Amino acid sequence: MINFVTKLQTLFTLFIILLLCISIYITINSQTNSTNKKEYDNTFENTYVLKKELEDAAQRIIELEQRLQSLETRIPKKYAEVTFLNYLKKRRILITGGAGFVGSHLVDTLMLQGHDLIVVDNFFTGRKQNVEQWIGHENFELIHHDIVNPLFIEVDQIYHLASPASPPHYMQNPVKTIKTNTLGTINMLGLARRVNATILIASTSEVYGDPDKHPQSESYWGHVNPIGPRACYDEGKRVSETLTYAYAKQENMNVRVARIFNTYGPRMHMNDGRVVSNFILQALQDHEITVYGSGNQTRSFQYVSDLVDGLIALMESNYTLPVNIGNPVEHTINEFATIIKELVGGNSAIKHVAEVEDDPQRRKPDIARAKKYLKWEPKVSLNVGLQKTVNYFKKELKLFRFVHSNSVTII
Numbered sequence: 402m403i404n405f406v407t408k409l410q411t412l413f414t415l416f417i418i419l420l421l422c423i424s425i426y427i428t429i430n431s432q433t434n435s436t437n438k439k440e441y442d443n444t445f446e447n448t449y450v451l452k453k454e455l456e457d458a459a460q461r462i463i464e465l466e467q468r469l470q471s472l473e474t475r476i477p478k479k480y481a482e483v484t485f486l487n488y489l490k491k492r493r494i495l496i497t498g499g500a501g502f503v504g505s506h507l508v509d510t511l512m513l514q515g516h517d518l519i520v521v522d523n524f525f526t527g528r529k530q531n532v533e534q535w536i537g538h539e540n541f542e543l544i545h546h547d548i549v550n551p552l553f554i555e556v557d558q559i560y561h562l563a564s565p566a567s568p569p570h571y572m573q574n575p576v577k578t579i580k581t582n583t584l585g586t587i588n589m590l591g592l593a594r595r596v597n598a599t600i601l602i603a604s605t606s607e608v609y610g611d612p613d614k615h616p617q618s619e620s621y622w623g624h625v626n627p628i629g630p631r632a633c634y635d636e637g638k639r640v641s642e643t644l645t646y647a648y649a650k651q652e653n654m655n656v657r658v659a660r661i662f663n664t665y666g667p668r669m670h671m672n673d674g675r676v677v678s679n680f681i682l683q684a685l686q687d688h689e690i691t692v693y694g695s696g697n698q699t700r701s702f703q704y705v706s707d708l709v710d711g712l713i714a715l716m717e718s719n720y721t722l723p724v725n726i727g728n729p730v731e732h733t734i735n736e737f738a739t740i741i742k743e744l745v746g747g748n749s750a751i752k753h754v755a756e757v758e759d760d761p762q763r764r765k766p767d768i769a770r771a772k773k774y775l776k777w778e779p780k781v782s783l784n785v786g787l788q789k790t791v792n793y794f795k796k797e798l799k800l801f802r803f804v805h806s807n808s809v810t811i812i
């Protein structure tokens with residue numbers, strides 16, 4: 402019996418030892434498992450963070466590459482080849498407002514022809530970027546100057562383009578617009594007289610106002626509201642023409658007057674508020690295309706290279722009376738909205754809003770005079786010109802969004 406009790410005690414002791422061993426094993430094992438799990442969690446988290454950082458870096462690299470590409474397109478590797486002209490043919494040409502939309506295209510053409518160019522601009526609406534392709538070239542000079550102040554230089558020809566041209570710009574400071582077109586024009590006419598240069602004045606179809614004659618020929622005197630919101634520009638240009646012919650008669654000078662109709666093309670202002678740029682930008686951003694009034698008012702638009710050819714032909718002619726330079730193909734604003742919407746694609750709806758005060762209802766140049774005396778007429782079709790302009794605005798929009806962060810929308 403004693404033997405049996407001893408055996409039982411031994412067995413019980415052994416059982417307790419076994420239980421202890423099992424519990425020690427379980428404790429050790431569970432600790433190891435939890436350490437492994439923590440390590441696994443940490444590794445997973447680290448991998449996730451690294452992956453996210455890599456994705457962010459890749460996105461940043463793409464953005465920097467795009468920025469680099471757009472900067473590279475702006476920094477010319479070398480100048481375009483210009484024609485060599487001997488001193489008898491080479492002219493010193495001043496372009497006021499040469500850093501603006503039209504002026505910069507005129508600069509390009511005259512530079513390529515081999516002339517010496519001096520651009521004068523106060524950069525109110527113009528920008529250095531428009532002429533940077535020539536900065537540093539031996540035939541090119543850029544002067545920061547406001548033409549309301551006199552200028553003393555030696556030149557053979559003056560293309561006088563300096564003046565804000567779009568309603569939001571010229572209405573921003575109406576008094577300055579009038580000064581630029583009166584005092585500024587007097588300064589340029591005075592300069593032309595002193596150095597015996599031929600001067601071309603960039604006038605406008607706005608001198609016809611809201612015309613009651615259609616199409617508008619140069620003999621039409623116009624229908625302008627002298628105290629309306631557009632008067633600072635319309636009347637400013639009319640006085641500019643009056644001054645030009647007063648100087649020509651009194652001082653026996655060589656003058657040219659171009660009455661420019663609506664023009665469009667690359668380097669137009671993003672926010673100049675004119676039909677073409679507004680509609681293209683709205684369509685490119687899938688915004689509503691806003692048409693002021695019924696949209697039945699008409700406009701005729703010329704592509705900028707046609708205008709440049711017309712201005713040079715006029716300067717080189719010996720014709721002194723005003724000449725209309727414009728494209729007579731007329732479209733309603735509604736038609737423009739549809740054409741641009743189709744060209745750009747996208748989902749923009751066309752929306753009609755209240756009409757603008759003194760908005761001319763019809764505009765179409767009679768270009769018989771330009772055809773007869775300058776042998777000039779526009780060549781670029783609306784579709785070709787608009788496609789080039791759309792491509793330009795696409796690039797500008799991309800650059801603008803990049804510089805000003807993605808949250809910015811235009812118009």
Ligand SMILES: NC(=O)c1ccc[n+]([C@@H]2O[C@H](COP(=O)([O-])OP(=O)(O)OC[C@H]3O[C@@H](n4cnc5c(N)ncnc54)[C@H](O)[C@@H]3O)[C@@H](O)[C@H]2O)c1
Nearest residue numbers: 498501502503523524525526527547548562563564566664
């Ligand atoms: N673009 C058109 O559809 C159109 C139509 C009719 C007439 N025009 C005339 O053609 C000319 C050029 O027009 P744009 O469309 O190139 O306009 P724009 O605004 O792009 O260019 C005008 C240039 O003149 C400069 N300027 C303005 N005031 C100045 C001052 N006081 N001193 C020096 N520089 C000054 C501006 O900085 C700008 O570079 C203007 O005289 C305009 O009235 C243009």
